[in-house]
Amino acid sequence: MRAADLALWQLADSAFPAGGFAHSGGLEAAAQLGLVRGAAGLRAFAVEALWQAGHLTLPFVLAAQADPAAHAALDRRLDAQLVAAVANRASREQGQGLWRAAAAAFGGEPARLAGEVARDGLPGHLPVALGAVAGALGLERLQAGRLHLFLVLRGVLSAAVRLGAAGPLEAQGLQAALAPALEEALAACEARSPSEAALTSPLLELAQAQADRLYSRLFRS
Numbered sequence: 001m002r003a004a005d006l007a008l009w010q011l012a013d014s015a016f017p018a019g020g021f022a023h024s025g026g027l028e029a030a031a032q033l034g035l036v037r038g039a040a041g042l043r044a045f046a047v048e049a050l051w052q053a054g055h056l057t058l059p060f061v062l063a064a065q066a067d068p069a070a071h072a073a074l075d076r077r078l079d080a081q082l083v084a085a086v087a088n089r090a091s092r093e094q095g096q097g098l099w100r101a102a103a104a105a106f107g108g109e110p111a112r113l114a115g116e117v118a119r120d121g122l123p124g125h126l127p128v129a130l131g132a133v134a135g136a137l138g139l140e141r142l143q144a145g146r147l148h149l150f151l152v153l154r155g156v157l158s159a160a161v162r163l164g165a166a167g168p169l170e171a172q173g174l175q176a177a178l179a180p181a182l183e184e185a186l187a188a189c190e191a192r193s194p195s196e197a198a199l200t201s202p203l204l205e206l207a208q209a210q211a212d213r214l215y216s217r218l219f220r221s
Contacts, residue, residue, distance in 0.1 A: 004138035010105065011133070012147055014158075018126075019097030020151065023090050024159035024219040025049055026208030031165060035207055042165055043174060045204070046156045047181050052201040053152040054189035056081075057091075057127040058145055059197045062190060064131025065144040068113060071132040072122055077194055079123040086211045088123075090221035095126035102133045109136035145190050149182045159219060 010016060027045060030036045036045045060078050064071050082088040096117070103111035110133050117124045127148065134144035157171040166174065199205060211221050 002138070004140075004143075007106065007137040008134075008139055008143055008147060011102075011130075012150060014154070016105075017097065017101050019094050020155050021158060022219060023094060023155065023221045024163070025090075025152065025156050026086075026204055026211070026221065027156055027159045027165075028163060028217055028219045029210040029214060030204070030207040031163060032214055033207060033210065035203070036165065039166070039170070039174075042157075042160055043178070046153055046174065046178055048201050048204055049152055049156050050149055050178070050182055050185045052199070052204055053149055054185035055192065055198050055200045057197070058148060058186070058189050059192045059194045060125070060127040061131035061134070061148045062141060062145055063194050064128045065135040065139065065141055066131075068109070068132040068135040071113060071128050072116065072120060074131075074194060075117075075122045075125055075128045078125045078128055078197075081197060082125070084205055084209050086209050086221050087205065090208075091125045091127070092123050093220065095129040096124040098126060098129045098133065099124055102129075106133075106137060142186070142190065145186050146182070149186055153178060153182060162218060 027036065030045060036042055060074055064074050079088065082091055099114040099117050103114035113132055113136060130148055131144055134147065153175060157166065157175050160166040161168050161171050208221055211217065211219070
């Protein structure tokens with residue numbers, strides 16, 4: 001078994017402390033605004049989140065995986081692209097958490113790259129951090145891309161459980177049922193470059209932007 005395979009499992013483990021569980025990916029706001037109702041609404045939201053990630057952030061994951069040394073330029077480009085304040089903040093917080101966790105867990109090249117992020121005051125966005133760490137650890141291109149989309153889907157469904165929108169077993173069933181949708185998004189978007197990254201779900205983005213205005217909330221985004 002390759003060390004990279006073990007690293008992949010560790011990065012995908014819900015115990016890996018990258019801070020993702022403080023965020024719902026806009027689900028909390030969408031639910032409070034009445035945009036997500038019942039099992040069908042949750043499924044539709046999760047699929048939309050996958051395609052949004054495929055078009056907007058997956059290109060940065062794969063570019064950073066291919067060339068971890070280019071992480072600074074990619075980070076600044078993505079920072080300019082994420083114009084919505086809530087989405088930008090969420091990406092920064094989770095990415096910086098991933099950099100810290102990867103440096104502590106793996107040392108070596110991930111720690112060196114994390115040091116550059118801190119030294120240069122970079123935003124540390126999550127897609128770039130995940131791609132660069134994946135590349136530094138020897139994960140293959142599609143492994144990194146699949147991991148990113150898996151984490152997006154898991155984050156939405158985990159938030160749904162804590163919001164009471166789904167039970168734990170229901171969420172696990174939905175995660176398995178949406179595996180073909182994940183693979184479809186990966187296949188459709190994996191050839192896109194960062195210059196082709198685009199926002200494809202304005203409604204999802206608008207819902208997430210309302211997170212800071214909610215009367216009460218559990219999540220940062």
